Amino acid sequence: MANAPVDPTALAASLRPHGESVMLPQAAYTDPAVLAWERRNFFAGTWTCLGRAEELAAGTTHFATTVGDIGVLLTFSDKPRAFANTCRHRGHELLPQGDSSERRAVVCPYHGWSYDLDGAVKAAPRMGDTFDPSPYGLTELPTEVWQGWLFVNALGTAPPFSEHVGGLEDLVAPYRPEALTLKARHSYDVASNWKTIVENYHECYHCPLIHPELCKVSPPTSGDNWNLPGAWVGGLMDLRPDAETMSLDGKSHGIPLPGVDPRTVNYVGLFPNLLISLHPDYVMTHRLEPRTPRLTAIECSWYFPAEVDDPSYAVDFWDITNREDWSACESVQRGADSPHFRPGPLAPAEDAVYQWVTMLARGYLGKSLTQ
Incomplete structure (x- = not known):
């Protein structure tokens, strides 16, 4: 495939080792030509999630x-x-x-x-x-x-799906999301580039300043990130000792999912557009669809065991958290539109963001997403 209309010298700066690298250049977040290239090569050219088959x-x-x-x-x-x-x-x-x-x-x-x-x-x-x-x-x-x-895969030229999903299979399978039932769905239009939303999802460096509800039930410095095969990024965070799940009071009003770790929440993003949050008692997804360089449609869905009647304990928590994130992402977008914007460095804790950015940079240069 042809390289993206992004300065390769700037991409080289994003591909430096973690601790020396910077974020993607401004054009990646603002240029319609870049989004047009992404639609053809990242969305049509790889494996895009369209939703639940049923x-x-x-x-x-x-x-x-x-x-x-x-x-x-x-x-x-x-x-x-x-x-x-x-x-x-x-x-x-x-x-x-x-x-x-x-x-x-x-x-x-x-x-x-x-x-x-x-x-x-x-x-x-x-x-x-x-x-x-x-x-x-x-x-x-x-x-x-x-x-x-x-x-x-709308172009029909992507590598096999098994290679695309890679090591994510073993992390998601214990939660058996295919056996869970849709209990709630919210749709959001976020005035931000789709990549900024994914970058925000993959770090909790921002959590102490904008997510007081989250920090009450999950330490923002907890957990670790994976480095496994596949076109995906992700990691886990711990629950506080007195918390059962991610909810406003930390209590679960649902049913524990059998065979999963009851003390952690896993946050994974399968390229290009599916974010999967795996909780001890429910699974939440965000499915992204870029509309313009500065607008992304997001479908947020909550899946529970069929017996659960009231999902509001999880939906209310994440709707608040989502809106806090969307506000931050929209501010980042306004900053990226400034003529004074320059790509910034990554904190040590932003290693998942580093994995995401380098995946994108390799893709822009016509290289494999999964190397």
Whole structure:
């Protein structure tokens, strides 16, 4: 892939050893050309999370979305599939972006070509008796359902998903998120670059100043970060001795998840857009979608055992914490827009941010995300 429109000399400064490096250059957070490159190469070109597979399939057989900058048609029959949202006759969109259908066939509205949900041509009207439709099935794109979430590689050129997820598999699997039930969801529009939001997520250097509620139940200097294979970053933090989970009073009003550490919370970010927070009694995710260099849509979801009736103890805590984070990220964005902005250094405790920044810098330079 072509290198990103980011100064390679500035990226070299971000790739220096931790303790000598600085953050990404200003263009990475403000330049529309950089975001356009990211949409094609980071979002369409790797494995983007579209949400929970069972939720996406509910009430539909197929619908149209965009992954990065590429139109994608998802179909649901024996399994989820993804196809280029492009008719093989003349290229017309099969469905407009955001539209869905419950029909058992995908029908192009231009000339009436139709396709089975597995992508094979079902009918090609008035093409003549000798026409063979078999070479003209929809262009299928790689998909993967992992821990209940659906991922799509819209370019079709990414390394295998197993390589992408790497060592994260063993950390997430004990929580069995695919067996948990969605109990709450909040949507936020944050006036900040998507990468700033991820950087904020991966450090608690800021916690003593802006998260008093969090610091009451989890020491901001606790825990450690992992350095395992895969295109992801993450670490864990401890709960205080009198806390059972992340809630305003530290108490859990849910059900402990069997087989997980009851004294830690794990915070992991799977590139490019899924943040997974693993608690002793629930799983929370943030799914990010950049809209502009300065605006990110965030879908925050809380998953619990089905028996839990009231998730508010966790939702209330994290809604407060989320909004504290969003305010900080928006201030960082305003600062990044200043003509006086210069990339700053990283504190020793910001080693997960260092991993994230160097992953991005390698990607901008056309190198592997997972090395």
